[in-house]
Amino acid sequence: MAEAARAAGHDDWGDLGFTEPLSLLVAACEDTGRLTPQGRGVLRSLLIRRLRNRLLLQAYLQRRPETPERPLGRPVVVTGLPRTGTSLLHNLLAKHPRYRPLRLWEALHPVPPGDGQPDEATLVARAERWLERFYALAPEFKAIHPLTPHGPEECDALLQNAFASQHFDDMFDAQAYSRWFAGADLHGEYAYYALQLRVLGEDRGSREWLLKSPGHTGHLDALLRVLPGATVVHCHRDPSQAVASYASLITTVRRPHSADVSPVVAGNQALRRCATALRRALDVRAATDAGRFLDVSYPALVADPVATAAAICERLGAPMDVDVEQAMRRWVAEHPADRHGAHRYEAAHFGLSPARVGAAFADYLQRFGALLGH
Numbered sequence: 319m320a321e322a323a324r325a326a327g328h329d330d331w332g333d334l335g336f337t338e339p340l341s342l343l344v345a346a347c348e349d350t351g352r353l354t355p356q357g358r359g360v361l362r363s364l365l366i367r368r369l370r371n372r373l374l375l376q377a378y379l380q381r382r383p384e385t386p387e388r389p390l391g392r393p394v395v396v397t398g399l400p401r402t403g404t405s406l407l408h409n410l411l412a413k414h415p416r417y418r419p420l421r422l423w424e425a426l427h428p429v430p431p432g433d434g435q436p437d438e439a440t441l442v443a444r445a446e447r448w449l450e451r452f453y454a455l456a457p458e459f460k461a462i463h464p465l466t467p468h469g470p471e472e473c474d475a476l477l478q479n480a481f482a483s484q485h486f487d488d489m490f491d492a493q494a495y496s497r498w499f500a501g502a503d504l505h506g507e508y509a510y511y512a513l514q515l516r517v518l519g520e521d522r523g524s525r526e527w528l529l530k531s532p533g534h535t536g537h538l539d540a541l542l543r544v545l546p547g548a549t550v551v552h553c554h555r556d557p558s559q560a561v562a563s564y565a566s567l568i569t570t571v572r573r574p575h576s577a578d579v580s581p582v583v584a585g586n587q588a589l590r591r592c593a594t595a596l597r598r599a600l601d602v603r604a605a606t607d608a609g610r611f612l613d614v615s616y617p618a619l620v621a622d623p624v625a626t627a628a629a630i631c632e633r634l635g636a637p638m639d640v641d642v643e644q645a646m647r648r649w650v651a652e653h654p655a656d657r658h659g660a661h662r663y664e665a666a667h668f669g670l671s672p673a674r675v676g677a678a679f680a681d682y683l684q685r686f687g688a689l690l691g692h
Contacts, residue, residue, distance in 0.1 A: 322369035332376045335506060339481040339498070340365065346492035353490070357575030360455070361490065364478075367426070371479045374429045378517055381433065388516040393527035393545050394634060397534040398553030399592050400484075401563035403619045405463065407553060408530040409653070410627040412470045413645040416636045417528035420518065422449070423467050425475035428514045430521065442467045455574040461656070462567050474531035476514045482507035484533035487591070489571050491579075496587065500536065500594045508540035536595030538602040548610070551630060552599075554689045555616035557592065557679045562670050564588040566663035585668025593678040600682065615689040623650050 319337075323329035347353060347361055379385055394417060396408050412419040423438070423445035431438045445467035453460050465471070477483045482504050487496050515527060534541050534550075542548060565581065565588040572579045603611060612633055619626045624646045631638050638646075665671070676683065683690070 319369055322366050322373060325366070325370050326373035326377070328373060328377060330376050330380070331372065332379075336372065336481055336510075339495075339507070340369075342498055343481055343486055343490075343492055343495045346495035347490045350493040351490045351575070352577045353575060354577050356455075357490070357577075360575055365481075368479050368481065371428055374427070374435075375479070375514065375517060378429050378433075379513075382517075385516050385520075386513060388519060390512060390515060390519070390545060390547065391522070391526050392547040392549065393515075393529055394551060395534060395541065395545065395548050396528075396530040396551045396553065397532060397538075398614075399535060399555065399557065399560045399564070399596065400532040400567065400588075401560045402532070402553040402555040403614070403616045404530055404532055404553050406623060407551065407614060407619060407627065407630075408470050408528070409649060410623055410646045411528055411630065413649060414528075414631060414636060414638065414642050416525060418519070418522050418525035419470035419528045419530075420473050420475070421468055422465055422471040424518055425471040425473070428476060428479065428518055430518065456571055458570045459567075462563075462570060464653075470528070470530070472531045472533075473511070473515075473529040474533045476511045477504075477507060477531075477533065479514065480507035480510045484531075484591075488568050489575060491572065491576060491583070491587075496591070500591060502537075504537050504540045505543060508537070508544045512544035536591075536598045538599050538606075542602070542606065542610070549612060549634060550610060551612045551614060553614045553616060553619070554686050556690045557596075557682070558665060558670070558672055558675045560616075561585075561588050561592050561675055562663050562665035562668055564592065565668040565670065569668075581667050582669040585665075585670045588668070589670060589675065589678055596679065596682050600685070613686070613689060615691075617691045618689075 319331070344365070351357070353361065394411065396404050396411070398404050408419070411417055423441045426445050426448060427441050429435050431441060449465055449467060474483050474485055478485055482499065482502070484499070486492065487499055519527065538550065542550075562585070565585040568584040568588060569579050569581055572584070612630060614626065614630065624643060627646055628638050628643065665675070
């Protein structure tokens with residue numbers, strides 16, 4: 319915190335509630351993360367960046383005290399288990415002029431350019447350098463989740479500034495933190511997330527936020543409380559495929575940071591996290607107006623991405639015109655799934671059998687089996 323304060327030029331932290339999950343994350347990484355020297359350096363750099371962001375946000379709020387009163391409108395939030403097509407759908411919907419996605423360069427620096435902050439070109443250049451370093455550490459990740467500085471980014475990055483993020487759970491085998499995150503009441507952390515959307519949305523105009531993170535799946539209660547006008551687009555894929563792909567992602571992002579990455583441990587954690595998140599999501603959905611949710615089939619999305627996106631836009635009351643459809647089709651043509659190499663994985667490598675996965679998701683499969691191609 320002292321180092322971040324020196325970088326930001328002040329030490330007005332505001333509410334210090336964030337120190338509790340921050341301390342838990344650091345302690346859990348020390349306890350079970352088996353960090354390499356490189357991993358320790360990455361963790362330290364990551365946390366200082368997020369702490370600096372909090373200080374930048376606090377300074378912005380001092381200059382703009384009206385910010386908490388800015389309306390958030392009727393956001394569209396794409397979620398679902400990891401590896402269920404959320405990124406594909408997010409990128410397509412971002413082509414619609416009605417929607418305003420969070421960009422990677424903004425996610426790394428959640429205070430608007432100008433007003434004493436670097437300009438957009440500088441922030442984009444910083445994002446490019448950050449992305450180069452990230453892919454240098456984990457080159458296989460580009461085939462799993464390709465990113466660009468200007469491209470739509472997961473809004474989970476804003477929850478990282480509250481130290482309540484699935485991203486930390488993926489990067490580090492921080493088991494005590496993982497247990498906390500899976501079952502935590504994150505209403506305070508989501509309130510800070512919504513505050514950041516208000517900060518970044520000063521240029522939103524008439525557009526609605528288009529947000530996306532699989533991490534929301536297990537915390538829909540907190541999400542819907544801070545975004546009362548939101549519609550949640552819930553992506554569905556056969557868990558036997560999604561969980562194995564997620565386990566592969568976990569092992570990929572942990573290898574640069576840990577001295578010992580076990581595929582079976584990653585498989586167990588992916589299965590437990592996904593089952594817990596979906597159980598919590600179904601509980602929230604049972605107690606919430608069904609009209610706030612749109613369900614998307616992964617097989618249908620992959621078979622015809624543009625038609626699936628068009629159907630969603632129609633249901634959102636934002637039908638696509640020819641220009642939007644053409645923009646989506648260009649994006650699909652320019653971004654084939656294997657353009658950075660194929661993402662290959664076998665469930666058995668992660669200790670995941672069909673029977674075991676099926677048992678963990680029995681209720682979900684019974685309810686949504688038709689969307690999964692069962």
